[in-house]
Amino acid sequence: MxxxxxxxxxxxxxxxxxxxxxxQAMHRPALDIYSExxxxxxxxxxxxxxxxxxxxxxxxxxxANGHGAWEGALSNVLxxxxxxxxxESGRFAVGWGSTAKAMGCEVEVLKGDWRRAVQPDExxxxxxxxxxxxxxxxxxxxxxxxxxxxxxxxxxxxxxxASGHPALFMVDTVASLGCMPFExxxxxxxxxxxxxxxxxxxxxxxxxxxxNDRAREVHKKADLRTPYWDWTEREGSEHYRKYAGTAPxxxxxxxxxxxxxxxxxxxxxxxxxxxxxxxxxxxxxxxWAEGQVLxxxxxxxxxxxxxxxTVTTNGxxxxxxxxxxxxxxxxxxxxxxxxxxxxxxxxxxxxxxNAPMILGTLGVIEMAxxxxxxxxxxxxxxxxxxxxxxxxxx
Ligand SMILES: *Cc1c(COP(=O)(O)O)cnc(C)c1O
Numbered sequence: 001m002x003x004x005x006x007x008x009x010x011x012x013x014x015x016x017x018x019x020x021x022x023x024q025a026m027h028r029p030a031l032d033i034y035s036e037x038x039x040x041x042x043x044x045x046x047x048x049x050x051x052x053x054x055x056x057x058x059x060x061x062x063x064a065n066g067h068g069a070w071e072g073a074l075s076n077v078l079x080x081x082x083x084x085x086x087x088e089s090g091r092f093a094v095g096w097g098s099t100a101k102a103m104g105c106e107v108e109v110l111k112g113d114w115r116r117a118v119q120p121d122e123x124x125x126x127x128x129x130x131x132x133x134x135x136x137x138x139x140x141x142x143x144x145x146x147x148x149x150x151x152x153x154x155x156x157x158x159x160x161x162a163s164g165h166p167a168l169f170m171v172d173t174v175a176s177l178g179c180m181p182f183e184x185x186x187x188x189x190x191x192x193x194x195x196x197x198x199x200x201x202x203x204x205x206x207x208x209x210x211x212n213d214r215a216r217e218v219h220k221k222a223d224l225r226t227p228y229w230d231w232t233e234r235e236g237s238e239h240y241r242k243y244a245g246t247a248p249x250x251x252x253x254x255x256x257x258x259x260x261x262x263x264x265x266x267x268x269x270x271x272x273x274x275x276x277x278x279x280x281x282x283x284x285x286x287x288w289a290e291g292q293v294l295x296x297x298x299x300x301x302x303x304x305x306x307x308x309x310t311v312t313t314n315g316x317x318x319x320x321x322x323x324x325x326x327x328x329x330x331x332x333x334x335x336x337x338x339x340x341x342x343x344x345x346x347x348x349x350x351x352x353x354n355a356p357m358i359l360g361t362l363g364v365i366e367m368a369x370x371x372x373x374x375x376x377x378x379x380x381x382x383x384x385x386x387x388x389x390x391x392x393x394x
Contacts, residue, residue: 004330011361012334013145013175013308013348015197015204018254022201022352025257026250033247039239041252046242048259049208052177052267053192055184057212060234063248066174066195069207070096071103072229073193074137077168077215079223080104082136085167087123088112089151090144091338092172097139103224108135114339117303118151120159127163135165137191141172142182145198146338148310148346149298150180157188168215174198177208178262179274179307179350190215196251199307201258201351205251271306276391277349277358278306280384284362285311288369290377297344307350310340316374318345324368331364355388 010017031038042061049059062072074096078084083106086097094109101107110126112118118140127135138160142153153171160169168190173182179199184192189212196206211219211231219231227233228244240246262270282304288294297310313321318336322345325331334346347365349358362381369376 002328004328006330008326008330008332009357009361010332011348012332013198013346013350014195016199016201016348016351017353017357018201018203019258019261019352021261022254022257025253026203028253030249033240033249038247038249041256042239042242042247045252045255045259048263050210052182052259053173053184053194053208053210054182054186055192055210055212057184057210058216058231058235059208059210060231061243061252062207062209062229063205063243063251064207065197065204066172066193066207067095067099069174069193069195069209070099070172072207073170073191073209074100074103074105075222075224075226075229076209076211076231077170077191077218077222078103078105078137079221081106083108083134085110085126085135085138087118087138087140087151087156089116089118089141089149090114090147092141092144092146092174093139096141096172100139114147115297115299117149117298117300118156120152120155123156124159124163127160127165127167130165133166135167137168137170139170139172141175143173143175143180143305143307145175145308145346146310146340147297148305148308149303150176150305151303153189154183154187161188168218175305175307175350178267178270180305181271184210185212196255199350200255201261202254203251205248206255274306274349274353276388277353277355278304278309279391280355280358280388281309281347281349281362283387284366284380284384285309287378287380287383288366288376291375293375297340307348308334309347309349310336310344311347312340312344317342320372321345321365321368321374324371325364328371329364329367331361333361333365355392359384359388
C-alpha cells in the first residue's frame, strides 16, 4: 500500500525542483547562435549573474556542472606548483582542493570539523604564519552541502584582510547563491563560482564563475589556463567565444526565466523565504531530536545553513527511512555523503521551495518515523507549523 501518486518531490540538494515556468521556457526552438537575440540573452545573463554575486567584476558561463566550474575557476588564476589553502568544513571545499591538486597545485587543508563552521581566527593565524606569502589562493564553500554548515564568508574575508596576506579568496556558492546573502565585492572575494541546478532552479549543466580585477590581473600569468575555460578567450569579440563554441541555448532560456522569477520575488524576499522555511525544518528536527536518535549534524545553531539540513541518525540505518519516504510517499530525501554516509539524511530547502513543500516533506518524514518506530519527540511538524504561523504575519 502506498500514498504516492503524481510528481515525485525532490527534497535533495540538487538537482532541485524547477518551476513550471522554467521548464516551459525551454519548450521552443533554438535561436540562431549568431543572432542579435542570442547576444542580448547572453549579455543580460552575464549582467544578472554579476548582480547575484554582487560584483562589479566579470562573470563567465561555462557548459559544466559545479565540478567543471571549480576547474574553470582554478585554471584561470593558478600555475603548476602554486600553493592553495583549503578551509575544511565538510566535503566540498576539500573536493575543490583535490581538483587543484590533480591539476598540479600544492594543497594544504586547514583542518576543520564536519560539525562546525570554519573559524576565521584560525584562518588568520595560519595566514600570519605564511610570512613568505607562498599561499596563492584560499578555497572555501559558503555552504557545505554534505555537513549542512554555513560559513561566515564576510568574517573569513575580514580575517584574511586583517592578516595582510595577498592570497586570492575563492568561494564556492553552489549551494547558496540566490538563497542566502552573498556579497562578493563587499566581502573581499576575488573569485566566486556556482552552478545552475540548486538555488538557481535551472537544469544541471551551467557553471558560473565571477572574477574581480585582482583575479583578472593574476590570470594573465596563470599557466593552468586551457582554451575551454580561459577568461581571455571568452572575452573575445565574437559571441560564440563566450561559450568557447555553441551556446547552451535552452539552458540559457531556462536560466533567464529562473533569474526573472527570482528578481520578481526580490532577492531579499527570497533570502527571507529560505530563512523562514529552514527554521521551520530546524524546529521540527529539534523536536524529533528529543527521542535521542535524530540530531543536527551542525552543533552550533548559528552555523546551520538555510539551504540544507543534515540530520544524523545516531546508529540507526537511514536507508529504511529513505525508502519509506520515496516508495510510500514520493518524497526523495538526500542521503548522508562523505563521512556521514549511512549515518544521516539531508533535507534540502533551496531554490523553488514553499511552505506546502516543506511542511509536506516534514509531515512525510514524521509519518516514516512513526511507521518505522524510530524513536523521536512527538510533534515536530506541528512545531514547524506553529513557528511559521507566528512568523508569517496575516
Ligand atoms: C553540488 C555542489 C558542488 C558540485 O556541483 P556539481 O554540479 O554536482 O558538480 C560543489 N560545491 C557545492 C557546495 C555543492 O553543493
